[in-house]
Amino acid sequence: MPSNSLKLLAAGFTMGWGPCLAYTAPLLLPYIGATQKSWKGGLKIGLAFSIGRLLALGILGGIATVAFSFINRLFPPQKSGWLYLILALFIIITGILIILGKGFKIHIGKSILAKGTGGMFLFGFLMGIAPCAPYVAVLTYIACIAENVVLEGVLYAIIFAIGTAVAPIVLGTLMGVIPEKLFKRDKWLKVFQVICGIILILFGSQLIYYVLNLVI
Numbered sequence: 001m002p003s004n005s006l007k008l009l010a011a012g013f014t015m016g017w018g019p020c021l022a023y024t025a026p027l028l029l030p031y032i033g034a035t036q037k038s039w040k041g042g043l044k045i046g047l048a049f050s051i052g053r054l055l056a057l058g059i060l061g062g063i064a065t066v067a068f069s070f071i072n073r074l075f076p077p078q079k080s081g082w083l084y085l086i087l088a089l090f091i092i093i094t095g096i097l098i099i100l101g102k103g104f105k106i107h108i109g110k111s112i113l114a115k116g117t118g119g120m121f122l123f124g125f126l127m128g129i130a131p132c133a134p135y136v137a138v139l140t141y142i143a144c145i146a147e148n149v150v151l152e153g154v155l156y157a158i159i160f161a162i163g164t165a166v167a168p169i170v171l172g173t174l175m176g177v178i179p180e181k182l183f184k185r186d187k188w189l190k191v192f193q194v195i196c197g198i199i200l201i202l203f204g205s206q207l208i209y210y211v212l213n214l215v216i
Contacts, residue, residue: 012164013167019196021192028045043172046173047172049123054165061139064139088204095204099193141203142156
């Protein structure tokens with residue numbers, strides 16, 4: 001449990017600065033720069049966004065665990081490891097696509113942001129309910145390692161979400177004193193993109209190793 005928690009926290013921190021940030025930053029950072037005049041205001045908006053996303057990811061973690069638990073009863077890994085292998089391959093392929101610069105994009109209407117802190121909470125919740133590709137892969141991984149315990153799946157998802165919260169909170173707080181252009185350096189995004197992909201490949205490889213130990 002502690003080992004999985006630390007891995008997910010570290011993965012969340014890394015992915016929070018990775019490709020998924022490119023989907024939220026174009027709306028989040030300009031909004032903070034235009035409406036907030038102090039670091040406290042930016043911190044407040046960053047927290048509202050992160051809490052909304054944390055709630056959504058926690059819910060998805062529980063739902064994914066329930067779904068996987070139901071399927072797992074029909075096809076126990078001791079008898080057939082194909083389900084784990086399919087999910088592991090999905091995670092690995094997602095990691096490769098992330099390294100190559102591919103992913104799932106979603107578009108949220110800017111009108112949501114006009115509603116202040118409440119709107120930013122809703123924005124974060126929607127980004128959590130419709131996560132980008134790396135987050136989908138991590139939720140899949142969580143469903144596999146939660147061992148059919150729903151609360152464990154929720155807890156793992158929340159721990160991961162706490163890691164992802166660092167980037168929007170820090171950037172939101174600094175938005176008033178650091179130019180927005182600094183957050184759009186392609187080189188930095190590419191570095192985190194590759195790291196995120198490698199993490200997902202390692203997670204998928206770990207699942208394959210787990211399955212092989214069960215069936216061999």
